[in-house]
Amino acid sequence: EVQLVESGGGLVQPGGSLRLSCAVSGFTLSTYWMHWVRQVPGKGLVWVSRINSDGTTISHADSVKGRFTISRDNAKNTLYLQMNSLRVEDTAVYYCARGLLMNTFDIWGQGTMVTVSS
Amino acid sequence: DIVMTQSPDSLAVSLGERATINCKSSQSVLYSSNNENYLAWYQQKPGQPPKLLIYWASTRESGVPDRFSGSGSGTDFTLTISSLQAEDVAVYYCQQYYSTPLTFGPGTKVDIK
Numbered sequence: 001e002v003q004l005v006e007s008g009g010g011l012v013q014p015g016g017s018l019r020l021s022c023a024v025s026g027f028t029l030s031t032y033w034m035h036w037v038r039q040v041p042g043k044g045l046v047w048v049s050r051i052n053s054d055g056t057t058i059s060h061a062d063s064v065k066g067r068f069t070i071s072r073d074n075a076k077n078t079l080y081l082q083m084n085s086l087r088v089e090d091t092a093v094y095y096c097a098r099g100l101l102m103n104t105f106d107i108w109g110q111g112t113m114v115t116v117s118s
Numbered sequence: 119d120i121v122m123t124q125s126p127d128s129l130a131v132s133l134g135e136r137a138t139i140n141c142k143s144s145q146s147v148l149y150s151s152n153n154e155n156y157l158a159w160y161q162q163k164p165g166q167p168p169k170l171l172i173y174w175a176s177t178r179e180s181g182v183p184d185r186f187s188g189s190g191s192g193t194d195f196t197l198t199i200s201s202l203q204a205e206d207v208a209v210y211y212c213q214q215y216y217s218t219p220l221t222f223g224p225g226t227k228v229d230i231k
Contacts, residue, residue, distance in 0.1 A: 044222055044225050045213075047219055050218075061219050095167055095168075097167075100170065100173065101173060101174075101215070102215075103215035104158040104173045105170060108168055108169075111167060
């Protein structure tokens, strides 16, 4: 079964850091682009970051550029999102998603909640 | 950035009736070299992650019922549910993948009348 499982979310103070992980199973991670998308509960979807299949091409939304870093370890079947200098407005559910045709999202994890609050 | 808008914000449709959701992009998402529209549709039910329904504006993802169809080109797109079922109650989002940042519409909530 194709599956994405996020972990690493939690409560953090403004200015703090978190590292999200996304463990994949049921498919070969190295053949897919991967993404992070976030959603404030009750609100819409916002794309955060993407990484190509071998990790050489990375893009981030302007709102997180310079603070968040997406990475991957294909040998460990895991996608990461390092989040530094967190802000209250980063509070959201963070989903990892597999890229179909690179930039649509055909498989999603269940999400991990990140709460930035003092 | 390409801004996506959707209308209506919400709609209520009787079971078995047609539901139509519109999506508009601030610039064309039609790529001239392959004549494809870089537009996808997603369904999100409460407490669940989104589910891909349609890509290339009109190609149904595997396993998606054929009552869901997408149409349109350039900047104007439509998602149609031909005969609404109870399990279709959800929020529907369009998304452009023509350029980064990848952007979503604000969503349209579909309920049963």
